Amino acid sequence: MAQNMNELNNQNTVLSVRNVSMNFGGLRALSEVDLDVHPGEVVALIGPNGAGKTTFFNCITGIYTPTEGVVTAYPKTGKPRRINGMRTNLVCELGMARTFQNIRLFPSMTALENVMIGRHCRTKTGILGAVLRGSGTRREEQEVVDKSYEMLTKVGLEKLANEYSRNLPYGAQRRLEIARALATEPFLLLLDEPAAGMNPQETEELKQMVIRIREEFKVSVLLIEHDMKMVMSLSDRIYVMEYGRIISTGTPKEVSEDPQVIRAYLGEDDDA
Amino acid sequence: MVAANIIKHLKGALIASIWLAFLTLPIMVIRVDTVEKTVTWRWMHLAYMAVGSFVLAFIWNIFLERRDRGQAKKALETVERVSALSQFLSDPRFARPLMAFGFLVAAAFPWFFSMYQTNILVSALIYVVLGLGLNITVGLAGLLDLGYVAFYAVGAYTYALLNYHFHLGFWAVLPMGAVMGAFFGILLGFPVLRLRGDYLAIVTLGFGQIIRLVLENWSAFSFGPSGISNIDRPGLFGITYSVEQATTYMYYIMLALVVLTIFVTARLKDSRIGRAWLALREDEIACQAMGIDNTRAKLMAFALGATLASLMGVVFAAKTTFINPASFTFMESAMILAIVVLGGMGSVLGVILGAFMLMLLPEYLRAFSEYRMLIFGATMVLIMVFRPQGLVRAKRKVYKINTEAAG
Ligand SMILES: Nc1ncnc2c1ncn2[C@@H]1O[C@H](COP(=O)(O)OP(=O)(O)OP(=O)(O)O)[C@@H](O)[C@H]1O
Ligand SMILES: [Mg+2]
Secondary structure (H helix, E strand, C coil), rough: CCCCHHHHHCCCEEEEEEEEEECCCCEEEEEEEEEEECCCCEEEEEECCCCHHHHHHHHHCCCCCEEEEEECCCCCCCEEEEEECCHHHHHHHHHHEEEEEEECCCCCEEHHHHHHHHCCCHHHHHHHHHHHHHHHHHHHHHHHHHHHHHHHEEEEEEEECEEEEECHHHHHHHHHHHHHHHCCCEEEEEEEEECCCCCHHHHHHHHHHHHHHHHCCCEEEEEEEECCCHHHHHHCCEEEEECEEEEEEHHHHHHHHHHHHHHHHHHHHHHH | CCCHHHHHHHHHHHHHHHHHHHHHHHHHHHEEEECCCEEEHHHHHHHHHHHHHHHHHHHHHHHHHHHHHHHHHHHCCCCCCHHHHHHHCCCCCHHHHHHHHHHHHHHHHHCCCCCHHHHHHHHHEEEEEEEHHHHHHHHCCCCCCCCCCHHHHHHHHHHHHHHHHHHHCCHHHHHHHHHHHHHHHHHHHHHCCCCHHHHHHHHHHHHHHHHHHHHCCCHHHHHHHHHHHCCCCCCCCCCCCHHHHHHHHHHHCCCCCHHHHHHHHHHHHCCCHHHHHHHHHCCCHHHHHCCHHHHHHHHHHHHHHHHHHHHHHHHHHHHHCCCCCHHCCCCHHHHHHHHHHHHHHCCHHHHHHHHHHHHHHHHHHHHHHHHHHHHHHHHHHHHHHHHHCCCCCEEECCCCCCCHHCC
């Protein structure tokens, strides 16, 4: 890992995963996974159902502690941090925000409030401040509202700001999760199947949105996705996972021509 | 369609009435006279039972269907409709004067009603604060605490013991009671941080029992089941006052504490902390993944709820001037929880209404003597069936967006 502190701010890595394995009892869900994300990149992680992709996200966001291996994050400012075993909320505070494969919004909060939750780790009003509601608290609160609303406009949900998130249409809920993650000011956005359940048109819009967000917020994106059209056109690099192992990596073109990948995907069909 | 439904309901009601008539046959129909050694069969009762239950079951079914139809319609609308009443209540132009009026009525109450009435109201106000306190833990943060009464006991014994041993007055102990409450709240909070739902409920239930058992059995410390008597009433600049005046004084102290509690909880609800609690309740994993320190949020919720309960404990000890462990049984916890659930989890107004209802209803139902608890129970069941979200549904704040700043 980088010993030279002067070089930290022009790192060419934002996330480095080395030799990570995850065992659930006897089940080896991940084995010796290596993965890197460079600044501004969109990296896709693909693989058949049950390959271990979501488990990988859980391992690098502190929801699980990997059995072996090292995960290192390189925030825009500050030292690189080893994040396996770190608490989930601290990983988020460090600047890695995620969405969930099965949407996990806060259903009885409004869309705006859902995004405001994302601002929590960037603000600091405590109990006393909230009760007294002095000028500092009011200013912070207003800033939270404004920033959150801005995030909603980025994902095209500003009209639904005061709707309960449980009442939003499915596609809107997925976009709301992205807005909520963005509100935490991440340097790396982790999207777990953001296009799942969307129709081709919504998927295309989502793709454009991810491109815009990457430009505007200068974030890197790590994406799990089954929609090959989206993956192939959106990602700079792809990792292919099967049975918890990375079996291939490279540009979309390289990966799609890799015989191992073709076997992994077509092999599935043969078995079925 | 409608006719088919009615026939379906009639059938359902018929089955229910036959079943109930059969079930109650031994107690309603057969009468054994052990002196005369005769058995009388009162078949008429069977008919009453059957007809009565048939009619009730039929009406019940129709109401249930209407409720379900209403819900189905609501589910179809993406925009949730707000009732005219709640819209009216949430408009500050009407809400503010209404609140001021309510406060004036409350302030004038002891001058127009008897000491007996005032006393009942003081108890009800204590439960308003207890309800609002538990509402933080259960309603906002979603941590099901079944041992809440333990913190109430902590406050009561803090005052009783400090008063007994060191002659400390009410006003000196009140802040200490708050600190003790927060301390015990965190003490309980730590071991249960990892627990959720049912597991949390059982551990907190145990905690409540432990505190009560300690108070009952550690006589050297707490004077056991006989309790502590002659606790001082709150001091008033050294003035001595009659029992009647004491009630009025207590009433105003409670009124002030209620207003303070409402202010605090209402402000917290729509603050950074309140939102974090709500997120914790809605989805613990997502909450933490969005950067909220679950541990902190939980401990804060426990501590704040416990602080309010402990404050009320101090007030309770000063009001009754006598306490013993019998005042702090699981029944109390259940009652406070019922206030929160019936009133509406997370809704400040709902919890206040719930407290008044559950505390005042049994008092004013005394006229119905033996049917009192029956009516009380039936009311609770009815509310839960027809308003599962509670009397007042918790609503989230609607933010006005400053579009210019947001750009
Ligand atoms: N907490 C857990 N305990 C035990 N096994 C688990 C756990 N989480 C995941 N697994 C197992 O790990 C394997 C990988 O699951 P994972 O959810 O990561 O797959 P995935 O690649 O995300 O699949 P999908 O495309 O269907 O989302 C599966 O066999 C799953 O059953
Ligand atoms: Mg998955």
